[in-house]
Amino acid sequence: MADRPATADTAGGRKAGPRYLPRRPEGRRLHPVTPWRRAWAPLAGLLAFTAHDFERARDWSSHLTAGWVLLGLAVLLPLAAGYGFLTWWCTSYLVTDTELRIHTGLLFHRAAHIRLDRIQAVDVSRPLLARVAGVAKLKLDVVGTDSKDELAFLSEKEAVALRAELLARAAGMAPEAAPEAGEAPSRALLRVQPRTLVLSILLRGGAWTMLAVAVVVPVFIYLATDSLWPALATAIPLAGGFWASGAGRFVREYDWTVAESPDGLRLDSGLLDRAHATVPPGRVQAVRIVEPLLWRRRGWVRVELEVAGGKGDETSVLIPVAAWDAAADVLARVLPGVGLDAAVASAAPAPVRARWCAPVFRRGFGHGTTPTVFVTRKGLLSRRTTLVPHAKVQSVRLSQGPWARRQGLADVWVDHGANGAAVARLRDAGEAHAVVSAQAERSRTGRRSAGPERWLT
Amino acid sequence: MTGTPAAAPDSGPNDEAADHDEAGHDEAAGHTAATETDGTGGAGTEAEGITAGEWRAVEHGLLLLRRLVLLCTLLPLTVAVALALGLTAGPAWALFALIPLASALWGWGALARNWRSWRYAERADDLLVARGVLWREMTVVPYGRMQLVEVTSGPLERKYGLARLQLHTAAATTDATIPGLTPGEAERLRDRLTELGEARSAGL
Numbered sequence: 163m164a165d166r167p168a169t170a171d172t173a174g175g176r177k178a179g180p181r182y183l184p185r186r187p188e189g190r191r192l193h194p195v196t197p198w199r200r201a202w203a204p205l206a207g208l209l210a211f212t213a214h215d216f217e218r219a220r221d222w223s224s225h226l227t228a229g230w231v232l233l234g235l236a237v238l239l240p241l242a243a244g245y246g247f248l249t250w251w252c253t254s255y256l257v258t259d260t261e262l263r264i265h266t267g268l269l270f271h272r273a274a275h276i277r278l279d280r281i282q283a284v285d286v287s288r289p290l291l292a293r294v295a296g297v298a299k300l301k302l303d304v305v306g307t308d309s310k311d312e313l314a315f316l317s318e319k320e321a322v323a324l325r326a327e328l329l330a331r332a333a334g335m336a337p338e339a340a341p342e343a344g345e346a347p348s349r350a351l352l353r354v355q356p357r358t359l360v361l362s363i364l365l366r367g368g369a370w371t372m373l374a375v376a377v378v379v380p381v382f383i384y385l386a387t388d389s390l391w392p393a394l395a396t397a398i399p400l401a402g403g404f405w406a407s408g409a410g411r412f413v414r415e416y417d418w419t420v421a422e423s424p425d426g427l428r429l430d431s432g433l434l435d436r437a438h439a440t441v442p443p444g445r446v447q448a449v450r451i452v453e454p455l456l457w458r459r460r461g462w463v464r465v466e467l468e469v470a471g472g473k474g475d476e477t478s479v480l481i482p483v484a485a486w487d488a489a490a491d492v493l494a495r496v497l498p499g500v501g502l503d504a505a506v507a508s509a510a511p512a513p514v515r516a517r518w519c520a521p522v523f524r525r526g527f528g529h530g531t532t533p534t535v536f537v538t539r540k541g542l543l544s545r546r547t548t549l550v551p552h553a554k555v556q557s558v559r560l561s562q563g564p565w566a567r568r569q570g571l572a573d574v575w576v577d578h579g580a581n582g583a584a585v586a587r588l589r590d591a592g593e594a595h596a597v598v599s600a601q602a603e604r605s606r607t608g609r610r611s612a613g614p615e616r617w618l619t
Numbered sequence: 620m621t622g623t624p625a626a627a628p629d630s631g632p633n634d635e636a637a638d639h640d641e642a643g644h645d646e647a648a649g650h651t652a653a654t655e656t657d658g659t660g661g662a663g664t665e666a667e668g669i670t671a672g673e674w675r676a677v678e679h680g681l682l683l684l685r686r687l688v689l690l691c692t693l694l695p696l697t698v699a700v701a702l703a704l705g706l707t708a709g710p711a712w713a714l715f716a717l718i719p720l721a722s723a724l725w726g727w728g729a730l731a732r733n734w735r736s737w738r739y740a741e742r743a744d745d746l747l748v749a750r751g752v753l754w755r756e757m758t759v760v761p762y763g764r765m766q767l768v769e770v771t772s773g774p775l776e777r778k779y780g781l782a783r784l785q786l787h788t789a790a791a792t793t794d795a796t797i798p799g800l801t802p803g804e805a806e807r808l809r810d811r812l813t814e815l816g817e818a819r820s821a822g823l
Contacts, residue, residue, distance in 0.1 A: 305789065470789060556790035558759040567755070577790035602745050602759045609763065 187265035189256030193315045197246030278332040282469045286438040305471040329425040334616030348423035362483035365456040369408035376400035415482040443617045447580035451547040461486045468580035499534045509539040516588035529586030538584045548584040552608030558601045673740040680779040681799025682734040693723035758795045763819035764788045770805045
């Protein structure tokens with residue numbers, strides 16, 4: 163009796179589920195495979211407990227009989243399945259003319275409205291298991307979004323179609339035409355060969371250092387304490403570090419492809435987990451050119467880029483490794499009007515007297531400007547040149563400590579929208595003041611000539 | 620009070636600064652009366668190459684407030700240390716109380732120098748904030764980049780008739796705060812910055 167008004171209410175237009183389920187939010191559903199991603203949670207909890215308290219777990223397992231195991235499974239599995247199903251039930255998304263709306267939450271409802279004209283990048287990623295199941299995650303980079311604002315999982319076809327639709331709407335295409343816009347054609351600019359990638363990783367100091375540390379430290383600890391456990395406990399995280407900078411990098415950056423399309427840059431990569439990122443035009447806040455010591459003879463560079471609302475501190479990669487000329491070609495597409503040679507050549511070294519402030523590192527510091535970008539350089543072994551387009555500069559700062567003032571030196575900081583800053587260390591104080599006032603002027607004119615936020619309008 | 624002689628030279632800039640503000644209220648641009656308030660060397664060199672004659676100082680109340688906080692923490696500490704050590708360890712040990720007392724004296728002057736170093740200038744397209752004596756910092760924020768202008772005022776600040784203006788841009792590293800404005804000036808600045816920000820606004 164009491165349920166009657168509720169059923170009448172939900173029947174009005176919206177597809178409502180059975181009474182005993184929570185009310186469904188409006189919009190499209192995720193792929194039905196989604197609940198299964200939760201199924202591993204109890205298992206992971208069990209494993210974590212085993213790892214945490216190994217002795218007790220072994221003690222327990224000796225008491226276990228088949229009956230207990232079955233009973234445990236009989237309780238845990240439906241619980242996990244039920245939770246997974248209900249979260250899936252309560253999650254939906256909806257594309258309107260200006261927003262992507264994502265509703266989530268079983269107990270605590272959460273509605274995220276993401277403005278499409280503020281999209282900084284769109285990522286479609288397919289982890290290994292998702293590839294087997296034929297599904298993909300879709301994530302929008304907007305300033306302020308977090309990991310909750312990703313759509314996981316959609317079927318692969320749906321994810322690609324949704325990405326095309328979101329980009330078409332963000333580009334300012336007519337709302338009626340957007341759903342049928344389809345994928346914009348793309349043209350490959352660069353593809354990294356596996357051989358080059360392997361060689362580039364071998365030529366970096368990072369992986370070797372991590373390997374050396376991962377071998378030496380546990381052995382040392384074993385010799386010092388004469389027990390295996392502390393050595394193993396340190397070896398595992400160190401091996402993880404080695405994995406991240408060595409083999410993990412290969413797996414992540416395998417078959418790296420950079421392509422160009424009207425929707426912006428497309429970056430496809432991955433051996434096991436495939437990632438497909440799209441960076442619309444005019445979204446790049448800063449570009450960093452990394453030249454490790456052993457790469458320079460071959461003329462190789464790594465290019466990283468920063469986009470507002472990206473994944474926190476970690477920068478995304480534009481090109482893991484490429485020859486100088488190829489990188490310059492890609493860079494000219496990312497930042498129109500920026501020549502890699504001109505930008506790098508513009509960086510003048512810090513004055514010699516800066517050695518009293520930074521004895522050795524002084525040699526790495528450099529700064530310069532071109533008509534389009536603010537350039538700073540640092541690093542001796544691994545040279546990092548950061549380019550910030552004038553149009554992306556949020557604020558300019560000049561700072562000077564007492565010791566630097568004695569030498570007549572000052573630092574110039576340039577803050578950009580990806581929550582980072584490029585610093586020109588230890589410039590001549592007079593030059594630094596001139597740079598600050600000139601930079602304010604350059605950023606103003608740079609902004610005037612910047613493209614529209616909706617890039618097809 | 621030991622510090623009163625030090626306060627006397629500061630009263631000059633205080634009156635001057637107060638004058639600027641009243642003038643500034645009438646003419647929104649605020650270019651008129653604002654002159655370099657600190658004749659003492661050092662801090663003035665920062666203005667070179669940027670602007671001259673547009674800098675505005677912050678309210679003298681900020682200095683009074685900070686000195687009050689300084690004395691309210693260090694003087695009781697001095698007394699506590701002197702009493703505790705003098706009564707338990709012996710009168711000679713009470714000399715350790717000179718340490719907080721000396722810091723209070725040093726802080727008295729340091730606060731004045733720091734107060735004098737805080738300046739801001741409204742230019743045609745951006746706002747300049749400069750501060751610091753030993754570690755100097757100058758921030759230039761273009762109006763079009765401002766995402767949020769915030770005016771805050773704590774209970775003590777309100778008692779001294781002060782407000783603090785903070786500018787936020789899309790970069791969290793931007794650190795542009797002006798403490799020690801009168802509430803009227805803070806509001807005027809906030810409204811002007813918002814208005815200019817809207818006129819010149821740009822995407823990320």
